Amino acid sequence: MAQFTAAVIGTGPEPDNIVWGESAAMAYRHGEAYEGLSQCDIVGCADIVRENAEAFADEFDIADENVYEDYQEMLHAVEPDVVSICTPVPTHAQLVIGAAETEVPRAIHCEKPMADTWADCKRMADAADDHGVQLTFNHQRRFSPQWQEATRLLEDGVIGDLERVEMGGKNLYDYGSHLVDLCNHFAGEQEAEWVLGQVHYTDEDVRYGVHNENQGLVTWRYDNGVHGVASTGFGSGADVIGCEHRLFGSEGILEVNPDDVEADLRYRNTDSGGWETFEFDRVFAIQRALEHVCDSLETGDQPVISAEHALRATEIIFAAWESARQRGRIELPLEAEGNALTEMVDAGDLTPVGEED
Structure with a gap:
């Protein structure tokens, strides 16, 4: 070594x-x-x-x-x-x-x-x-046991062929970069073809120097036909999904970190007769x-x-914000070079209010 x-x-x-x-x-x-x-x-x-x-x-x-x-x-x-x-x-x-x-x-x-x-x-x-x-x-999070086990179960075919991957979390960018990255992982590191999204931003949320939306709803399609869906927000958008990841397959469903369930992962398919649940010891990821x-x-x-994989996730996030600005679907590769959420704030199109305002 x-x-x-x-x-x-x-x-x-x-x-x-x-x-x-x-x-x-x-x-x-x-x-x-x-x-x-x-x-x-x-x-x-x-x-x-x-x-x-x-x-x-x-x-x-x-x-x-x-x-x-x-x-x-x-x-x-x-x-x-x-x-x-x-x-x-x-x-x-x-x-x-x-x-x-x-x-x-x-x-x-x-x-x-x-x-x-x-x-x-x-x-x-x-x-x-x-x-x-x-x-x-x-x-x-790619090295946390619940996501690694989800990968193993997906590769073993317990839910059949992947058709859609959903994610729910606080936001698309700061916390959500983990979740979008994992969506891409589950979809086989495919390129996204297009992104369609909308955001809500009234309460200022600047995390480590960058604006994050209060609530967002996004969908996209990968080259292999798998679709992605993201819903974000504190006690709002994320509740629509009800877990951090949900994988829909041709023969079943798999969820990672489901809400209000004593499990880190669960799945059900045509043979399981109900939910199969898993809990894992925490690791220093x-x-x-x-x-x-x-x-x-x-x-x-x-x-x-790698940077290649991080770029793929970040492109979807920036494209979602650009879609909200343009009020239409964004075809990839993304042409806009900036950050549409920040630019909408700077232009006064979004006017989030901070605690001191």
């Missing part, structure tokens, strides 16, 4: 000061994950607030001389194999591209969502390709994701949380 060194960009404040939507101390979760990997040692960190970087270094026994405010200076000095980027979303593109251009790290693992515009998402992936860097995004990052770096195989 190869040994790797790792570093973190954007340590943020220590976990006792978590403010959801502003700082979730994800760097500390990455640090804990690296500590748990026998093939990886965390050796450096950087944050524009030096006190934050020093606190992180104290937590993870990083040498004082490997603590920096300038991330590029840190990369050149420490020369890590893998670097995690755990900063607010609007900074992701600049940092991923800047880190790739140093040609120091062999792998960059960035927090999700990818970036706050579609153009920047593509620029990040292109920069990684141009500089031969393995770029992944922290869609760690971020550690599994980073282990996969290192394993992929060693083997040269494409990671399942």
Whole structure:
């Protein structure tokens, strides 16, 4: 087994000061994950607030001389194999591209969502390709047992051929990027052909620097004929689905994290005579994701949380917002380069009210 060194960009404040939507101390979760990997040692960190970087270094026994405010200076000095980027979303593109251009790290693992515009998402992936860097995004739910078991059951044919995948969650972008990514996974990583969506946005919800709709309803179609449906919102849109994922097959139905049910997963088909339920022990999915990052770096195989897969999910999300703006179906590939939800707010077409207003 190869040994790797790792570093973190954007340590943020220590976990006792978590403010959801502003700082979730994800760097500390990455640090804990690296500590748990026998093939990886965390050796450096950087944050524009030096006190934050020093606190992180104290937590993870990083040498004082490997603590920096300038991330590029840190990369050149420490020369890590893998670097995690755990900063607010609007900074992701600049940092991923800047880190790739140093040609120091062999792998960059960035927090999700990818970036706050579609153009920047593509620029990040292109920069990684141009500089031969393995770029992944922290869609760690692919490594959680309920979704892995759902994959196994689907591949074993317990619900027949997949016809439709549904998702319900808080929003399309921040939380929803996980769920759309998994929709694509269940559909066999197919390209979406078109997206049709509508959103409701009256109460300002800015998460890690980016607007998120209050409620959304979206449908799309994959190249293989499978359809996707998403309904989002707190106590509203998500309740329409009643679980995080529902897979409709030709011979049955499978649900992941169903609401108000003592189960992490359940399915029924023509032979089951009712619901078959499953419960699983919780796992540290971020550690599994980073282990996969290192394993992929060693083997040269494409990671399942690759930039290519993240682009596919993010395109559906941005296309849904663009559909709401244009009031029509969006054919893919997506031509709009920006972020339609933010642009509608900036133009005054949507006027969400913040708590201080």
